[in-house]
Amino acid sequence: MYCEKEFKQHSIKITKQEQMNKYLLFVLLLILKSNLSLAQNPAFVSIKDPIIDTTLVLYPDLPLNRPFYIINKNYVVYQKDINVRNILKVDLETFKIPRNFYNTLFALDKNGIYFDGDFIATDTTGFKFVAEIRSPDNNRRRQMLWKTNQKLFMDATEIKEGIDVKSFKSAGYSNENYFKDKNYVYYKFKKIEGSDVASVSNSFDEIIYDKNYVYIEGKIGMYNGDTIHSVNDYLVKTSKNVLNFHTQMVVQGMDVTTIHGLSRYYAMDKNFVYFRDQKTPILPKNFKNVKIWDKGNIAYITDGIHVYIGSNLLQPEFDAKTFGVISNSEYTFDKNGIYELQWTEKEHKSINKKFPFLYTKKVSDLNSFQGRNSKYLVYENQAYDVLEKQLYKNLTPEQIDLAKKNKLDIKMINNKIFETKTFEYQFYEVNNKIYLNGKETTADAQTFEPVGEYYRDKNTAYTRNISGLVPVSGLDVKTLHRSNYFLADKDYIYCRNYRIIKNTDVEFLAYYMGRRQGCSLDKTPTSDFYLLKNSEGYWLVLISDEVRINFLGNKSIEGLGNITPLYKIPVESKISIDKSKIYNSLEVDVKPEFPGGLKKQIKFINKNFKPIEDEGEKLKGRVYMSFIVEKDGTLTDIRVQRHYGYGSDQEALRVVKKMPKWIPAKYKGLPVRYANYFVITRDQ
Helix, strand or coil: CCHHHHHHHHHHHHHHHHHHHHHHHHHHHHHHHHHHHHHCCCEEEEECEEEEECCCCCCCCCCCCCCCCCCCCCCCCCCCCCCCCCEECCCCCEECCCCCCCCCCEEEEECEEEEECEEECCCCCCCCCEEEEEEEEEEEEEEEEEEEECCCCCCCCECCCCCCHHHEECCCCCCCCCCHHHCCEEECCCCCCCCCCCCEEEEEEEECCCCCEECCCCEEEEEEEEEEEEEECEEECCCCCCECCCCCCHHHCCCCCCCCECCCCCECCCEEEEEECEEEECCHHHHHEEEEECCCEEEEEECCCCEEEECEEECCCHHHHHEECCCCCCCCEEEEEEEEEEECCCCCCCHHHHHHHCCCCCCCCCCCCECCCCEEEEEECCCEECCCCCCCCCCCHHHHHHHHHCCEEEEEEECCCEEEEEEECCCEEEECCEEEEEEECCCCCCCCCEECCEECCCEEEEEEEEEEEEEEEEHHHHEEEEEEEEEECEEEEEEEEEEEEECCCCCCCCECCCCCCCCCCCCCCCCEEEEEEEECCCEEEECCCEEEEEEEEEECCCCCCCCCCCCCCCCCCCCCCCCCCEECCCCCCCCCCCCCCCHHHHHHHHHHHCEEEEEECCEEEEEEEEEECCCCCCCEEECCCCCCCCCCHHHHHHHHCCCCCEEEEECCCCCEEEEEEEEEEEEC
């Protein structure tokens, strides 16, 4: 009896101990999970010291991504290439690099223009980049055509050809040899006598047309001894034939005498209306009712009875008599609503989906619009955010006016509409509060502002990560500012969450591009080198997935004067190439090429790529591909990255696999493997 009681008491003790152990284990797991969560989504980010790396050096063959201007406190540096940097004498108060200007060769101050580091004394009023042109002596070199209101320049040389400079511009979007002013059309700056400026329209690099003629290399075009006249962007004609503008092949069945253009791609003769060179179902008795919307990526036509896309893709959903296209958009409308053309994978076709406005009046151009490049589609007093799929109703006349000016930015909070200030996608200020991903943050909205890659308010600096808006500790918030390509406060300059060097008399001396990824399989992080100086001396900085620095001493470094090399490139006794490495466009001296060049490549694709059709309609689209050009020119690892369906991916694979060997890429004179990206475009 005693033993049994003792056993029961012991069993109870064990059971309680097990329960306690399970509880402690549960608490331990909670703590561990909490710590892991903090590690993944920290409550704050701390600024770290860089890694000191005394082995860090600049390699003499580091490439320069592109030349650019470096603005320091007391002077400007123009870094021309890896070895040459010019110290410029500029007016620092007015010196600036044009905003939203992709070409880093240009800068200006009150005295003139700087091109490729050279000063050109000229009035800067009306400064504008006109075109980038292939050099006649080197197809790879590009010359820059630019102007002010008074002068026209090719690189640093003024062009004086009797041109009206103020109205001078490129004659279209794809030509680099045709230009026009208010008086003449020019081919390579020579007047084309008899050309009509008002009707001139471009198509390809060496071909342009006006209402009278087609011009090829600046001369009136001829075909079999007969003068070529324009029809539209797709068709031309002689006295005997109609020709495809692109292929210069005769199009059968069109009436030469009556054929005339209706738009970019639509034309009409006495018998048919054509889209490009394809007949539409529109009958001659309805020609008088034809209306066309042909711009950007859209091409609609109606005869007052039916609406078609392209040549014969019927759109039965629309009321043809009230059909139209919203200005500055590709959205369509009729009396019943506004529509967006959407692809449905389930039905494997495109449908016209109606926007969810509250339709109180017949839709027209008078009560619906979309501002140019605006995310809002507006109908009456409603706005639909096409990016976030959100409808806003009962907007004020002032808000509608802002929408027309592309200045409308609104959000709905607690079923109320507020005007907002957007910092980044899903990151905005509204009603004096800062929101991120739809959640209110604790940041002070009245003092909140972006500072480089960070944000700050009156008390705190912040960064963004997957957990939201995260405070950054270790920065002096009040003095935080941008300093060239870095952040700085009164104590240090920073990159991301690393402090780099003390912010005392800092000078930005040079930049060098480091490592770049060769292809999607290359996981090595990219990197960049910076040469900096402060009161302590010279520093070499490597920015990658981490930050490394090396102190180079406080003695002057060779080449930091004007127009002298930073490093003397040693003569290589033997060139060593990594045989397995896959190079990219920034790493090679010569890119790979289809045998015979681009024209032969296009001809090969046009000859071999079979048209993709759906119910007899030839489909257009693009197939994005990637492949490796091996050292012997063979193509391997051929992949389709994106396609337009209907078997276009398999057809593209078949055509590329059929290609002959390419001319391989070269680095230092030797063939190397190269990751190539390739687009097959089918527009007919």
